[in-house]
Amino acid sequence: MSALFLIALFCTALLFGGMAFFAALIAPLVFRLLPAEMAGRFIRGLFPAYYIWVLATSAAACVALFPLSKLDAGIMAAVAGLTVFLRQVLMPRINALSDRVKAGDASARRGFDTGHRLSVAANLLQMVAAGVVLAGFVF
Numbered sequence: 001m002s003a004l005f006l007i008a009l010f011c012t013a014l015l016f017g018g019m020a021f022f023a024a025l026i027a028p029l030v031f032r033l034l035p036a037e038m039a040g041r042f043i044r045g046l047f048p049a050y051y052i053w054v055l056a057t058s059a060a061a062c063v064a065l066f067p068l069s070k071l072d073a074g075i076m077a078a079v080a081g082l083t084v085f086l087r088q089v090l091m092p093r094i095n096a097l098s099d100r101v102k103a104g105d106a107s108a109r110r111g112f113d114t115g116h117r118l119s120v121a122a123n124l125l126q127m128v129a130a131g132v133v134l135a136g137f138v139f
Contacts (some may be wrong), residue, residue, distance in 0.1 A: 011136050015057035016130040018072055023127065042104070046047035046097060051087035054126065061133070072133045079126045090119055098139055 026046070030040045062076035094115040100108035 004064050004068055009062050011057050011061035011064060012032060012130060015061060016134050018053050019127045046092055049050045051083055055083040072136060075129050075133050079129050082122055082126060086122055
């Protein structure tokens with residue numbers, strides 16, 4: 001096994017594991033154990049770091065995978081690119097809409113709900129993509 005193979009495997013496993021841990025344990029526990037307002041603030045504060053984690057691990061996996069598998073490197077590049085959009089464009093838009101809803105602007109609710117669903121779907125797509133690349137190391 002080459003060093004690049006091990007680095008790519010490690011980074012992809014960190015990516016998938018971090019995303020799965022956040023989705024399956026952290027987010028549900030936060031919303032179950034904390035009052036809604038506090039849970040929302042906590043998750044809002046956590047998401048920028050979460051997206052940096054996803055971006056760093058997917059970009060590192062992309063670089064390590066490039067000489068080994070252009071397809072897998074491309075998948076990781078797509079995950080990284082989508083993460084930049086989610087962090088820099090969609091997350092601030094969702095946060096602004098959430099603030100408007102909290103301020104009593106009922107017309108912002110639909111936009112918030114749509115943005116949130118898009119964010120969840122994009123994260124699920126990224127996790128599936130990371131899982132497919134990770135499975136490729138085994139099969």
